[in-house]
Every structure is written in C-alpha cells, then in structure tokens.
Amino acid sequence: MPIIHIDNKPYEVKEGKNLLEACLSLGLNLPYFCWHPALGSVGACRQCAVKVFKDEDDKKGRIVMSCMEPVKDNLRMSVDDSDAKSFREHVIGWLMTNHPHDCAVCDEGGSCHLQDMTVMTGHAYRDYRFTKRTYSNQYLGPFLNHEMNRCIQCYRCVRFYKDFAGGKDLDVFAAHNHVYFGRQQDGTLESEFSGNLAEICPTGVFTDKTLKEHYTRKWDMTSAPSVCQGCGLGCNIIAGERYGTVRQITNRFNGDVNGYFLCDRGRYGYEFVNSKDRIKAPMVRHSPAEGSNGIPLMQHIRSKIVSKKVIGIGSPRASLESNFVLKQLVGADNFYLGVSAADHSLVSLALKILQQGPVRAASLQEAAAADAVLILGEDVTNTAPMLALSVRQAVRRIPVEQAINNVHVPAWQDAAVREAVQDSKGPLYILNVLETKLDELAKGAYHTAPDNIARIGFGVSHLLSDKMPEVTGMSDQGKAIAQEIATTLKNAKNPLIIAGYGSGSEAVIKAAANVAWALHDLGIDAMLTFTVPECNSMGLEMLGGHRLDTAMDQVLHDAVDTAIILENDLYRRLNHHTANHFFKSIKDIILLDHLYNPTAEKATVLLPAGTFAESDGTLVNNESRAQRFFQVFTPGTDVQESWRWLLQAGVATGNASLAGLVHLDDVVSAIARTCKVFAGIDTLTPGAGFRIAGQKIPREPHRYSGRTAMQADVNVSEPKPPEDSDTALSFTMEGYRGTPPSAMIPFFWSPGWNSVQSVNKFQVETGGALRDGNPGKRLIAPNVNGHTPFFTQVPEPFLPLAGHLLLVPLHHIYGSEELSVHTPGIAERMPAPYIMLHSEDAKRFQVAEGYLLHFIENGHHYTLPVIINDTLQQGAAGIPVGLPNMEIAEAPQLIKI
C-alpha cells in the first residue's frame, strides 16, 4: 500500500483512490461538493483544493483538486496549507455571492452540506455587496420541491439523475453563470429514483416535498434504523418522527443492499403511518373495547380462543416475530400463510430453488457488479425498483472495465470514463410480457406471454447444458434469441439471472433457475435474483405454514370458530367472493392491523397493530437477508407490536409454548432456537442489555429541541420519557455519542458534518462497508453438493384461445403496494384500473381504446376500461394488480369474455 505524507505525517492509503477519498477515509475534514462516492469525480466545484509538493524540499507546492489527483506512493501534500485554505474559503465565498438569504426557510437547513462546508472553510461574512442572480422555480410533481436560487452548480443532480439512474427529464440548461438545473418545462419528474435528489443535491434546491408538509429539522427528529416495507428488497432506511407522526424517510447506507439510494415508493410511501384511517384503539364488535360490557379486552380474546377451534393467518408484511408468535399461539397445524395462491406457489418455489440449488442469490450490490444480465418475465422497475438501478449499473460494468484498461483512467474519473464509454453497454436481455423501462439498455428485449418466456429460458438452458431437454416446436425467432442469450451468458464471468413474482408464472422461475444452474455447471459464477412481492414474503415462506386456500376448505367444513388474522387484508389475497364466503362462515375474527380495510369491517375484535415505525422486528428480504428494524417512537395510544398483542393473548389463554416470552430478545431467541432456518437472527443486532460506556444509543441528536415545552400544553410537569425495554436504543437524547454498532445507527451525524454526507465517517473507507460490517445476515447458503436439481418439464407454448383471454399481471411502482398508496403523492401517480389488450384482440371482442370491457370471473362482475398495447401478445390481457378497487386477486388466469 502506498504511503502519502499529509502535512508531513505519513499515512498508509489504498491504491487506486484519489486524494480526496484518501483524506476522507483517514477521517480528515476536507470540504468537497461535486465528488460523490457513488458518482466519482468531475472536478467541477473546485472546493477540494489541496497543495501537492514535488518532494521534501519543495516549499512552494501547487494547488490541485484532490478529487482529481490519484494516490501515488511517497506523494507529499497539505490540507492545512494556508494557500489551499484560503483558496477553499474563496471558492465558498464566490459560490455564496448569489446564494439567497434563505437558510431560515430552507428545508435543507440543519442537514445542509453547503452550510457544513461553509463553516468548515471558515467563510463567515459575506463581503460581496452587489446584486444576486435569481431563477424561477419549477413544479416537479408531488415528491420534490425546487428552489433554484440555492444552486451552487456542482452538477451532482444531473450526474445522478441522468447518468446514474437513467432519467431523461432533468437536465442542465443555459450557459455561463446562468446554468439552470431542472426540466425542459414544469412537470412531474418521471424517474422512480427522483427522491434521491434531495440527498444527492448538497444544497436546498431539491428537497423532500412530503417533509415540507410537516416540516421538521433533522436535529428535531427522533429517528431509528429501519427497513423499507415497500417491496421485497429490504432497502435500509432511517425513519424520523416528531410530535407523534413520521416526518421523513431517508437512506440508511448499507453497502450490501441499497448503498446510497432508495426508490420513490420506499422514500415516500410512509404516510400511511400518519393516516387518519389508523386503528388507534382496540375495538370489540366495532365499539371501543373498554366500553363493551365492562369485560377486559383480554378476557374477550380468551373467550374466543380457549377451547375453540382457532386458525391463524400470517402476513408477508408483518415481522417474523409477529408471524412466529401467531404460529406458536395457534399451533403449526392451524397456521396459514396469508398470501394469494399464486404468490404462495411462486415464493415457495423461489425459496426451494435458493435452498436446494447450487447458485447463490445476488444482493443488490452484487447485482450491480454483474457483467451480463438476463431478465425473465419481470418489469423490475415496477416490481423491485432498486434492482432496476442495480441493473443500470451492471450494463456499464464491461464498457467501464474496457475504458479503464484502454485509456488508463481510474474508475472514479467519472467524466473521462463516461466519455470513453459513450453509449456502449454490457449485455442485458429482457424477456417480458410488455416493454419495460430497462428495454432501452438491452441488447435484446422480447415481448411474449409468460409460458413462451419460460420456453425460451428452457431453450437457453438446453444450449448450455446437455442435461436439459430440447424445447420442441420453438419458432426460428425463439431459437435465435435463445442461441444469442446462451452464447452471451457463456462468455460472462458473473452473469445474473432475474425472475420472480412479476410474471406470475412458476415456469418462468424454473426457467431462470435452469439457466443459472446450467451456467454454474459450466463453472461460471452465476447469480440468481428472485423478486418477491412483499417486505417479508420470504421470511413468511421460510417460517412455513399451510396454503390459504386450504384454510378455506377447513372453514367450509365448519371446523373453525375463530380466525386470528395478522396484518392482512384478505380481500387482497382471495377473490371477493371467496373472501366474503370465508368471513360468513367463521364466527369470530380477531384482526391485528394498522388501517381500517375491508377485512377490518368483518372483525369481531380489532387490535391496533404498530406499523414499522411503532415496532421492533425482523424482515427477511428476497435474497434471504434477515434485517432488524427498530421502533421509531412510542405512539402514546394503545398501538403496539402485533407480537406483543399476541404474547398477551398467549398469557391470557395460558399458552405453554409462549410462556416466558416478553421482550423482543426473548422472541428472537425463541425463533432462532425453534426454527433451524433462522439460526443466527439473534445476533443481527446487539440485545437490549447492550451498552457502550454504560450508555444506551440515543434516538435523538444532542440538539433535539423543545422537550420541556412539547407537552407543556397538557401538563407543565414533563412526564418521564418513555423507556425502551426491548432494545439498546433510548427514546431520548441521552446516551452514547460515538459511533454505534452498524446495525443500530439511528441517524448519520458527525461533528462538523450535519448533512447525509456524514456517512463517510461511519465507513471503513469512503463508499465502503460500514465500520463493523454491513448489517443483516443472509440465511440461505447455496447448496453446492455437485448435484443440480434441474427442472426438465418444458411448459407448453401459449396460444390464444377463442373467446378467452389470459390475464397477465402488470405491476406499478405507485399503486400495486397496499400501504404506500396512502401517501397522497403516490396515490396521485397511481394509474386508474384498466385492462390492456392487443389491438387484434380488441377487434376480436369489438372494443377500442377507452371502451369498457365486461367479464365475469368466479361469479364476480368486472368492468374495466380498455387500453391498447401491441407489444402484448395476442390472446393475453394485462391487468394492473394490487391497485385499490381492482379486486382481482389472481393473475395469471384464463378468463372467458
């Protein structure tokens, strides 16, 4: 490792880095703006100036931009040199000549990188007395606020939005000192990753609009490390609360999962926590539990459970702890997984493949480093958004490598690398029922029905492995596609195969497994990613339980008195008729959930369950990574974790298997003890007894304000602050001020670094892993025993059937997820229900765009407006799943028109 001398002190630094990265990794405070660990350097802002000396005798030196200068052995440089310092101070001074007098009304204030850097350079007084340039702002949609006056022209926004995330509608306009960062005209930013601008922009130009609705400074929030509930990827988030409502979601860096970014569903989908539809108090037969006949709530529950036939229905959006306690409460024989038949089959198949096959699941960061990608039947931008961002990086891997080798520039030289790469892309093939946003990057993108996608996948694996049978009756085009994909994958070093719940087809998932396994047999380090529908789909499946349709059979045979339903709206899992039937046939329903929903209307006992913000728990993501999320605040109502309600029910009913379980740690270790698959989840985070220097880790920053006034309107004597008996975090500002364990970072802050850029201080090196390792633990290891359990049953080709349509599921990032649609901004961007047809089919059924198509499925009438799209295969019809009011729980399925 090279040695560099900074201010005459020798330091060992990593080869291949630039001086800025080296200094920051060493913990030195060196101001910068345009460099970003995920975006590299362009040398645009001139803020990171340092002095470099020729040799020991050189006293004069020269000023260079540290972000553009590679580390060299024996290099001598100075950060503290007075010329370099005054240069940096002047750069800030010039940036500030046009800066508005705005901090007081700027939502960035208190977490502003520009503020931090201004203080760091020592530029304290504005001595420029002339006029300021101003700009007009734009309307950018429901997620971001625009205030162009605050711009310092660092170019980070466009570099992220266009170059990194592939957005098309944000750019830089005009010239010289008039450059403008915005859209060509007012309008909603289209990218699914637009929210990251609020964190990428070092100033208050782009700020979170939902935060503005209930604005709170960073220092005033009670925050906790949490995990996104928006999809199955499990991105790490920080959730902040003030005055009893969640105010903001920000990224929590995890070098194995989401890195520095989040998608907009994850960032903005939190507002259901503050919804007025929240269930806040226990209800018995739709009236408050206290009032009902003077019988204590738990006695009600007891009477519904003891010596009754009880079933429990788990949930893929509830924590592992809650599902586990329910399973123990009702007994494994009576525990059903509250997911639709299709989801159950798909997720259990994906799990089986990961457990029994020799190929590992890729993390999001591993996916971003793949050198060839094959996507089967997934529109990842809509089913697992952050995976799309990873794929966007993966297609750059080969061209970037070539550029580095051919032009000899380091990878962080972003502008030079992009210049060398131009438009060249690594191999990406997409087979999906419809066009997707990633098609623009693909070497080949083909659109056909799920079974035909699977057949091409089987065809590819046949070409790769002689253990796979030939796919008969394939068209010439299909053969050519399979050949092209097989050749490409064979030449890759780390190919990634993506499939999942998106197409709704088991055959597609099997095809993906076959391809990955065949590559593995060829000695190629292939990876698999299966998307799963919800935040704990995988955890629930690993916990195991019966299928929901068998619960229906049980109920219809009149063998069930009470069903305990955990955080679930069964109207989203069963079709309308079956669900109605189910509820009619059961005497008592005990529901634990967050929001009033159609299932809540049927409940005899309704228990207010804590959302992620009011709960501690564990989720398992699509790659089987178990991750802990922590309670953000105490709700001050009866709301509590589902597992706690169920433990109390266990005490009331004298359940032996739950005896002695009280706190989170008890439940977690019970899970680790009883279920072999979850071994090790008790070590995800330190337990409740953990202390650093005898102290807990505070959820509130030391600048937290107002604690002797916030509740003074109720009572001037402050109540005792709530205590957290479940975890080593405290609900106050008292506690250990240094770096907490990586899985328990409630907010990123470091002296002098108030903005999110402070994450540098928590990493082993800039952009690297968090100090004591990235949090989370992968529960499944690939099963490498020399045997590859190929699926050899080739599906039949899909052919249009007279008078019928095959409904194929279409997913929407805004709308298909149950809880995030409670955010007004997300609801605004949600499509209206529709049915999508090929124009030939439209002719066949005598409808046109905008007409209403009527059909009956399982006795239920549906009327949906028609959208025409000719990329859809004839005979198939696209149906948006999960939208409120769509009412179709099952796709794909064949319907009669």
Add this chain to the structure above:
Amino acid sequence: MLSLVRSMWLIFLHMFHKRETFQYPEQKAPLPARWRGRIALTRDPDGGERCVGCYLCAAACPVDCISLQATEDESGRRYPEFFRINFSRCIFCGFCEEACPTYAIQLLPDYEMAEYNRQNLVYEKEDLLINSEGKYPGYNYYNIAGLAIKGKDKGEAQDEEPPVDVKSLIP
C-alpha cells in the same frame, strides 16, 4: 477605633442620599431597552407574523423550553402553526433572540410574569404575538430572503436581479 467612627459617619451621611430602593409595586424601576425579560413574537412592518418557523430559537434554547411547528400559508409565507414557550423553564438567557434570523422573537423589558399556578406559565402563540415590531423597526425578512411569496416574486427582493431567462442565447 478610628475606622469604626469613620464607618458610622459614612452611614450617617447616607441618610441624606437619594434612595436606591424602589417602592415596588407602586414604583417601578426604569429598565434599559435591552433588558432580557418577557419574550414576545413581533410583527413585520406590514403587520405579518415575523416568525418563519425556522426552529433556530428552539435549538438554541439551553433548557429546551421552546417548541413549535412550522407550516406555510397560501401566499408561500412560512409561519408557526403553534409556538409554545414554557416560561417555568425559561432562564431568560436571550439565546433565542440571538439565534433568530428574522428578529421575530425578542426579549422585552418586562419582568412581571409571576403566576400562582405554574401551568399558567405555558404561553402559546396567541399569548406571545404582539402588535409591534419591537426593538427592530423596519426589518422585513422576506425583503431580503430569496424565497418568493405572494406580492414579492423572484428578483424583487433587495439586491436581486430579475430571474434568469433560461432560454436566452445572449452571452
């Protein structure tokens, strides 16, 4: 001995000095304008609320006795939805006034705030907001800030150029 007599003589002389003791409450002490007493929220010259809900006073307060929630009205002006000071905690240090970027919060020369009931020392915005500019007449934050509000568009604040025409080709 001599010093004893001298002291008695000096004390005797004091009988003819002007009295320092004020006969409070009949008689009140004159206070300097910068006396740090009762805290008030002042108004702009145009009568609007000065406070923009920036939370700086709350953060500066060493006893954390200020709490507020910022919000925005139709004209784009920010103001506190509620603003509460718990005077039973306040130590009248004046840090809030020093932190305030808008001259909204001011400590006034008035100390008569005693209450029998401690709860009455919790002041809400209605109790704090006065119809005056206080010690800093003429100052209007929005005349200086770059944020546009109704009646003051971009480029209309002090020392501002008209907004850049992004589509112009003139160098």
